[in-house]
Amino acid sequence: MSANRKDDHVRLAVEQQRGHRGHNEFDDVSFVHDALCGIDRCEVSPATRFAGITWDHPLYINAMTGGSVATGAINRDLAIAARETGVPIATGSMSAYFRDESTAGTFSVMRRENPDGFIMANVNATASVEQARRAVDLLRADALQIHLNVIQETVMPEGDRSFSHWSAQIEKIAAAVDVPVIAKEVGFGLSRAAVLALQDMGVAAADVSGTGGTDFARIENDRRDGAQYSYLDGWGLSAPACLLDSQGTQIPLLASGGVRNPLDAARSLALGAVAVGVSGGFLRTLLDEGVAGLIARISAWQEQLVALMTALGARTPAELARRDVLIRGDLRAFCLDRGVDLRQLAARSRSFDAASRRRVLP
Template structure:
């Protein structure tokens, strides 16, 4: 029975990738398009002055974005992890793996995750597990890929739609244990439904120092799970949660106490810069990079990431900002809808 359960879970990994590509939309609904950044016509800067690297207490990023959690757990997704790891190594881009829970249950699938470290021996890599993972499981997941940090995903909306998903969500105490006892930093991550001020405050109160708000607007795991059901009766959750822009606005007052990453429907270098201007320290990208890898191949994704790195610096120059701290001080105009949201929180 355990072997059958593992095969089902491995197949689900393949389904997620297939459906994510099927539902991929080049136009995001994360509301970043409703933010206008005011440029500087006299930047008084050279492109060589721009410093877009990220220095954090536990690690540093060459550029302010990373390849976010996606794959692993089946032979097919293991190949994707290999390709992503090779791209990450060439471009010096941090990378997070998909959930390693299946490899903890079925060690024969561990190689689909270990390939990340094998192909990217010196890179910054994040492990990934659910919020109910035990300390022992967390240690095994980190050791499996010699991870620099562990993403703990909180995904109640996805689980509740999944027929075989969890139905109990008592997570805070367990997350606190992992934060206090795991040797690497914990990054608590949503999976595309955004985080509110209340949620991030709860996490800060138990010692969490890294949060990925992962807003609505990109990959929607409720809709992915809905596609797997015979009776599609959860389509009303298509617009569930807070968008990426709303999540960053709602949690802005907490940005001095912890490090906030942003993800959710990121499509362009301008999207990245807008998230940084709203206070995110770095930006995660999943769906857009996976789409390029699937449709155009590994070299195309490598070139895209190198292009993003260059264009972020160009955009920072056009805004008259020398570094990421300056970027948070620029003027911006919110759409009436976002301004109304800001006024009500």
């Protein structure tokens, strides 16, 4: 059953990716164009640093799959793409491995194909400390993701129905493992309250993983007879909404969910993310164009994100959070309801640009 479910997840996720790719709330975020803020390409360093972690580029391949023969092959190819482009990568949930150790190779193939890369193991919030350590050991993982998926579990026919112990378990795992712990949603977003709670639990970072990408409520509903939960399609908060809602929190934030192109990645960094993850879009590229196609796509994203940083005058990913941004549409209404200071976002570059231009001009 577990292997079939993993294969179903991949099939249904790709079907979603091949469906509508219209407007999402990243389109409600725009940079205020400044014709004189550009810098030289040689000044730009795309490296990002957070929670004792350094990545050469603020892009990563986010959690997807594992647990069956077919998904093991996908993980192998994803790991090759990660190796060739130098991006970090996460496995999918390793719950299948805890139930059946014969599936170990569908996850450990990532380390075999990418021996020197940054790899994140992935467990759910019900995992024991011992299971979390086993996951890290199997992959010789550099970090551990704990995924939060209460809506997915609710819709999943065989899903969990008890959630009250999740916070305590996350705190135990974060204190017990020897690698940084990153808590992540699976596509429904993290509110400010959730981010602050995770901060108190001692996790190293939070991946907001918002709506707009793969919808796991829809996937699990498609696995049901009768689609009883179709009214939950689209449930949650977008990644831009999560980042804006969590302005001023102390925990590093990663952004994923609905990231379609390098501009969405730049928007995420401008809203405070330290790095940006992609799952479904890269999976579709892999299945449609093979490993070579995925390598080419990731490489193009890396090059184009640096080009955008150069045009926007950002020497580092963190400096994108100094650029002025305007918030429109439904996202603006969300911000007004949640008390986000939109005027500050629209004019925050003034002091930085004045000082920067004085250093350059005689």
